[in-house]
Amino acid sequence: MLDLRTKLQELAALPADRPMGMPGAYYTSQEQFEWEKSTVLRHGWHALGRCDEIPEPGDYFTVQLLDEPLIVVRGDDGQIRVLANVCRHRGMPLAEGRGNAKRFVCSYHAWMYGRDGALLRAARMDNAAFDSKNCRLHGHNIQIWNGFIYCNLDGDAAPFGEESAPLDQMLAPYEPESFRLVHVAEENWHTNWKCLVENFMEGYHLSVVHPRTLHGYTPTGLARKSVSGPGFTSYCANYPDDIPSRGDGAPGLSDAERQRSSLFARFPTQVTSQAASLLVSICIFPISADLIRVKWTMSVYGDDLSDETIEARIKLWEEVNKEDREKLERMQIALKSQHAHAGPLAPDDYEGTIRDFQTWLAQEDARHGAEAQAAE
Ligand code: FES
């Protein structure tokens, strides 16, 4: 694994005009995955979903983020909280799937928790050491950005700040927080989490992998690198001039902004496509070196799109995701080969985002490596 970490530093230090990809083991080694889990993943901000998935008090959904089962719930005060989905008695998960709950009642011995995680009742607890105040569900660190809910398991990551101003500026004209949710779906993909980030974020494959679904709108040849910075990257998938309008979106958008999808990643695990009328985002939940849970959401701007158009867009994205998944799952097998060497990357407009991701991973790795060493 040290070899892979050394390799990552070497590649990140290459001159900008000769970028290279990482070897297959970087994406298939379970040891590497465990290291990432305890460092870059545990430390990062992870998108869990959209605020309007849970519009009413008591609305909740559950997710598994690394080793942590979570309940994402809206409280009586209207605040969104991310609670540990682990009973304080003996560890049973309290909720599954999604729904609305007045209280969370454990299915094992019926301890009952409020929507804010406070323990409200525990029957027959005649134990001198028992104090319900010490039995709250753990509340994780969260932040809301552009209508997305993010969680940090470590509890010590700084919220997004000035450093992501270029991304904020790029997205602001689209009014991302005004988008309303129309679709949520989840499935497991047999791929490495980094492979999906890279795949979603490069325009090099668009015309090859998606000849019927995307090529007509976002051909590879029109892909252009866009803003990047600490913890994010982006590119513009521009539409040809002659395609029909895909919806007006926010009034402040320029014609150029209406004629493209802005694809961005918030590292480590969120990838998103922001267009005038359509916002599609994937939350990646890494499970093992070669397995992820994919949760994707689709949101639309106001009433821009008719119900039929929304249905058609959902179908289109299902097809696009299927095309990507098929490629990634086949590649995951080949990446185990001893001959899966690092290859050269395409120029910035096509694969510069992969290079940004690599650079960020290398910086994070070096920082966590130094911390681990200092702790020894
Ligand atoms: S484990 Fe939840 S009440 Fe016992």
Ligand SMILES: [Fe+2]
């Ligand atoms: Fe794709």
